[in-house]
Amino acid sequence: MENEKMKKVKEVLENNAALKHAITIMHWDLETEAPLLAVDKISKTLGYLIGESYSMVINDEFKNLVYSINTDKLKELDRKIIEELKKEYFEKLEKIPKEEYKKYSELKIISSKKWEEAKIKNDYSIFKSYLGEIIKFNKKIIKYRGYKGHPYNTLLEDYEPGITVKEADEFFGKIKNELSPLIKKIIQKNISDNENEAKEKFKKMIFDIEKQKELSKHALDIINFRFDKGVLKESEHPFTTNVDNKDVRVTTHYYKDNLLSSLYSTIHEGGHGLYEQNVDDVISDTILGTGTSMGIHESQSRIYENMFGRSEEFLSFIYPKLDIMFKLGENGINFNIFYKIANEVQASFIRTEADELTYPIHVLIRYELEKEIFDNLDNETDVDELAKKWQDKYEEYLGIRPETYTEGILQDVHWSDGLFGYFPSYALGSAYAAQIYNAISKKIDINGKMKKGDFTEINNELKEGIHKYGKTRTPEELLVNMTGEPFNPKYYIDYLKEKFSLIYGLK
Numbered sequence: 001m002e003n004e005k006m007k008k009v010k011e012v013l014e015n016n017a018a019l020k021h022a023i024t025i026m027h028w029d030l031e032t033e034a035p036l037l038a039v040d041k042i043s044k045t046l047g048y049l050i051g052e053s054y055s056m057v058i059n060d061e062f063k064n065l066v067y068s069i070n071t072d073k074l075k076e077l078d079r080k081i082i083e084e085l086k087k088e089y090f091e092k093l094e095k096i097p098k099e100e101y102k103k104y105s106e107l108k109i110i111s112s113k114k115w116e117e118a119k120i121k122n123d124y125s126i127f128k129s130y131l132g133e134i135i136k137f138n139k140k141i142i143k144y145r146g147y148k149g150h151p152y153n154t155l156l157e158d159y160e161p162g163i164t165v166k167e168a169d170e171f172f173g174k175i176k177n178e179l180s181p182l183i184k185k186i187i188q189k190n191i192s193d194n195e196n197e198a199k200e201k202f203k204k205m206i207f208d209i210e211k212q213k214e215l216s217k218h219a220l221d222i223i224n225f226r227f228d229k230g231v232l233k234e235s236e237h238p239f240t241t242n243v244d245n246k247d248v249r250v251t252t253h254y255y256k257d258n259l260l261s262s263l264y265s266t267i268h269e270g271g272h273g274l275y276e277q278n279v280d281d282v283i284s285d286t287i288l289g290t291g292t293s294m295g296i297h298e299s300q301s302r303i304y305e306n307m308f309g310r311s312e313e314f315l316s317f318i319y320p321k322l323d324i325m326f327k328l329g330e331n332g333i334n335f336n337i338f339y340k341i342a343n344e345v346q347a348s349f350i351r352t353e354a355d356e357l358t359y360p361i362h363v364l365i366r367y368e369l370e371k372e373i374f375d376n377l378d379n380e381t382d383v384d385e386l387a388k389k390w391q392d393k394y395e396e397y398l399g400i401r402p403e404t405y406t407e408g409i410l411q412d413v414h415w416s417d418g419l420f421g422y423f424p425s426y427a428l429g430s431a432y433a434a435q436i437y438n439a440i441s442k443k444i445d446i447n448g449k450m451k452k453g454d455f456t457e458i459n460n461e462l463k464e465g466i467h468k469y470g471k472t473r474t475p476e477e478l479l480v481n482m483t484g485e486p487f488n489p490k491y492y493i494d495y496l497k498e499k500f501s502l503i504y505g506l507k
């Protein structure tokens with residue numbers, strides 16, 4: 001009986017997965033290849049497909065079927081599938097009326113394109129009314145879905161289950177108190193003329209785009225990203241998307257005057273990609289066959305990008321190749337300088353280009369702004385005021401004031417796509433990564449492996465500890481499983497203090 005019902009549920013999910021497959025690929029196309037004027041048609045088609053996908057699962061017949069199943073009689077995986085269905089579809093999605101949901105999906109697509117245009121032109125007026133609409137929709141969504149404690153908790157829950165304003169306040173409080181003094185010391189420290197000159201020279205160098213492409217491909221090969229079940233392309237804002245564990249797509253962005261940007265974007269997205277490629281075959285085709293949360297996802301991208309990718313040992317492995325490709329030595333960039341450039345701490349405007357130490361401050365700023373936006377669900381957010389608050393916070397926390405919108409409120413894609421509550425997972429992910437790194441280092445000589453660019457054993461640890469489970473385990477279960485304790489930000493703070501005090505000679 002229960003098995004018969006489960007079979008019917010799976011049939012519906014399989015058909016829905018086919019629609020989602022089409023939606024994913026059209027989104028991918030929109031971000032990578034589609035011409036500008038194709039956007040209207042694509043957004044209509046996507047709106048239709050998303051509406052169909054919604055109706056397929058949000059209806060009384062399917063709901064009754066799902067709720068009629070006695071989950072005690074199911075195998076563990078099937079039980080978890082039913083639990084996920086109830087949570088994602090009937091506790092979240094169903095609460096939003098179909099027409100609203102469809103309108104919102106279309107709005108997000110247009111709004112993302114307006115954002116892109118506004119960002120390129122540094123013209124906030126192109127985008128700000130859309131931002132206002134998106135915020136309004138999110139406030140409505142919170143009302144439809146309800147909330148416990150702070151209204152913002154409902155959005156946080158979508159990206160990092162288990163983290164509420166209470167936990168986030170505590171975490172970001174530590175970031176503020178423990179890291180700000182160190183950042184201040186480093187920024188005020190005098191750097192030798194020689195080092196400064198070399199750094200300036202590096203910033204003025206031009207790096208052939210074709211060679212950068214070759215390097216990005218090489219970097220993915222080193223970390224064992226599989227090209228028989230993945231691809232690398234280009235987009236304005238690097239991202240990863242996947243259909244299942246055999247179709248994982250990552251993007252990067254090449255700038256001719258910035259070698260490190262494409263290299264580290266590629267390694268970052270490669271980390272996301274490995275997570276998805278390593279999900280176990282048994283669950284890959286189910287709704288649990290993807291990363292468990294954005295925070296855990298970010299822990300995987302950032303452990304590759306920063307803890308492995310920006311380590312002295314990994315850089316010593318890859319430097320000779322870079323030297324040959326881009327004539328670094330000839331231009332006065334020896335290895336020591338290069339290591340310092342890859343880990344240069346600066347008060348800067350752009351989050352995605354920020355160094356590891358100031359990075360969480362960029363996230364803290366977004367967290368505080370979002371928390372304030374959703375503090376009150378009934379007022380209309382003043383989007384001009386919001387842009388000014390963005391500037392004020394940069395001045396307050398990093399001592400610099402962005403004078404263009406492109407360097408300020410327009411820099412990130414997230415808000416244009418309705419992704420409120422997402423940013424905190426970037427900083428949480430970095431902190432998870434430090435805790436995970438610490439656990440792996442007790443078993444494997446990570447530095448020894450990095451010197452040889454050998455990721456085999458490290459990848460295996462991450463696959464067995466995290467990747468293969470997909471969504472069948474919660475973030476907290478994974479952390480306890482892998483590190484023996486729940487989330488503890490101490491590892492992250494210690495790691496940052498240790499690494500950057502050493503680089504800047506403060507020890």
Ligand code: ZN
Nearest residue numbers: 268272298301
């Ligand atoms: Zn990421």
